[in-house]
Amino acid sequence: xxxxxxxxxxxxxxxxxxxxxxxxxxxxxxxxxxxxxxxxxxxxxxxxxxxxxxxxxxxxxxxxxxxxxxxxxxxxxxxxxxxxxxxxxxxxxxxxxxxxxxxxxxxxxxxxxxxxxxxxxxxxxxxxxxxxxxxxxxxxxxxxxxxxxxxxxxxxxxxxxxxxxxxxxxxxxxxxxxxxxxxxxxxxxxxxxxxxxxxxxxxxxxxxxxxxxxxxxxxxxxxxxxxxxxxxxxxxxxxxxxxxxxxxxxxxxxxxxxxxxxxxxxxxxxxxxxxxxxxxx
Ligand SMILES: C[S@@+](CC[C@H](N)C(=O)[O-])C[C@H]1O[C@@H](n2cnc3c(N)ncnc32)[C@H](O)[C@@H]1O
Numbered sequence: 001x002x003x004x005x006x007x008x009x010x011x012x013x014x015x016x017x018x019x020x021x022x023x024x025x026x027x028x029x030x031x032x033x034x035x036x037x038x039x040x041x042x043x044x045x046x047x048x049x050x051x052x053x054x055x056x057x058x059x060x061x062x063x064x065x066x067x068x069x070x071x072x073x074x075x076x077x078x079x080x081x082x083x084x085x086x087x088x089x090x091x092x093x094x095x096x097x098x099x100x101x102x103x104x105x106x107x108x109x110x111x112x113x114x115x116x117x118x119x120x121x122x123x124x125x126x127x128x129x130x131x132x133x134x135x136x137x138x139x140x141x142x143x144x145x146x147x148x149x150x151x152x153x154x155x156x157x158x159x160x161x162x163x164x165x166x167x168x169x170x171x172x173x174x175x176x177x178x179x180x181x182x183x184x185x186x187x188x189x190x191x192x193x194x195x196x197x198x199x200x201x202x203x204x205x206x207x208x209x210x211x212x213x214x215x216x217x218x219x220x221x222x223x224x225x226x227x228x229x230x231x232x233x234x235x236x237x238x239x240x241x242x243x244x245x246x247x248x249x250x251x252x253x254x255x256x257x258x259x260x261x262x263x264x265x266x267x268x269x270x271x272x273x274x275x276x277x278x279x280x281x
Contacts, residue, residue, distance in 0.1 A: 008072055010038075010039065013039070013043065013044070016043060019043075020043060021043050021045065023047060023057075024047065025051050026046075026048065028076075028079065029048055029101065029102075030082075031076060032047075032048050045061065050190065051071065051194045052194050065201055066201055066202060066206060067206045068207045068209070069202060069207070070210075070211070071191075071194065071198070071208075071211065073187070073210065073212050073217050074213040075181060077269060084096075085098075086106075087177070088151060089151055089154070092150055093150065093151050094149060095107040095111060095151055097177075097181045099185050105184065108149060111139060111180065116136050116137060116139075120136035123176050123179045124179075126178065126182040127178050128216075129175040129179065131172075135157075135158050135161045135176055139154075154173070155173040158172055159173065182216070187217070188220060191221065199249060202280040203280065204280055206280045207252070207277060207278070207279050208225075208249065208278050208280070209276070209277045210275070210276050210277075211274070211275050212276075213273055213274075218256065218276075221276050225249060228249040229248075230245065233245045247281060248280065248281055249278040249279065249280060250281055251277075256274035256275060258273070259273055
């Protein structure tokens with residue numbers, strides 16, 4: 001949770017009543033400590049942890065239910081811009097990409113140990129990269145000669161595996177780096193795990209707000225919210241409903257909310273953001 005211009009915690013605090021409370025969770029110790037250092041407000045509790053354990057975290061700190069949840073997903077500008085964290089294909093550093101640096105598995109292990117087939121699969125699925133097959137092949141061929149240790153080494157291998165014309169579009173390593181980051185941090189699993197827990201802990205009328213930054217995240221969130229807001233989830237074609245499903249959410253916006261031009265101007269990284277909101281029934 002960090003944004004160089006105006007972070008969401010600061011923005012939420014502007015709207016919070018004097019006796020309101022915020023629990024701010026992040027699995028990145030540096031980000032959390034940095035944000036805690038900037039916000040000196042007794043209404044905020046900072047908690048180092050993975051939001052996939054949301055219900056346990058709330059039990060641990062003695063909270064039962066909450067009035068609102070904001071999931072601001074993905075990676076922060078602070079993480080991307082800190083070369084040393086190894087998230088960026090634009091800055092040379094040891095390949096890392098761990099949000100939680102006490103995790104013993106980083107991008108370096110992934111790139112040097114995954115089979116060619118697993119590399120192809122994650123680059124294709126999580127990067128939606130059409131050259132996944134040739135990139136995976138190039139990674140395996142290169143690592144047989146020399147261990148892949150740095151972001152630039154990897155970015156150069158990716159560049160060499162795609163056609164010239166593709167190199168002129170966006171940076172050819174962008175999608176593969178996204179895929180590796182998602183896999184290292186098990187980002188999609190965490191979203192699938194947190195969403196049902198978020199609904200469980202919301203008070204009636206409470207709001208669940210989720211900001212996503214790419215289509216894979218957004219698809220998961222959209223499908224979850226749609227399912228949770230339906231009266232029936234039986235397969236299509238059944239003559240009578242047998243599922244007994246009860247909606248637990250009501251969509252506040254049918255379509256995702258997008259940032260306007262002014263916001264994108266101030267913060268270009270907001271361009272791909274989508275906000276979905278639902279309220280607990
Ligand atoms: C887009 S940034 C949030 C930016 C922040 N809201 C702000 O305004 O500055 C996403 C943050 O979520 C954290 N994060 C991602 N997955 C997480 C997880 N499963 N558990 C806890 N934190 C997570 C990342 O470490 C990162 O700091």
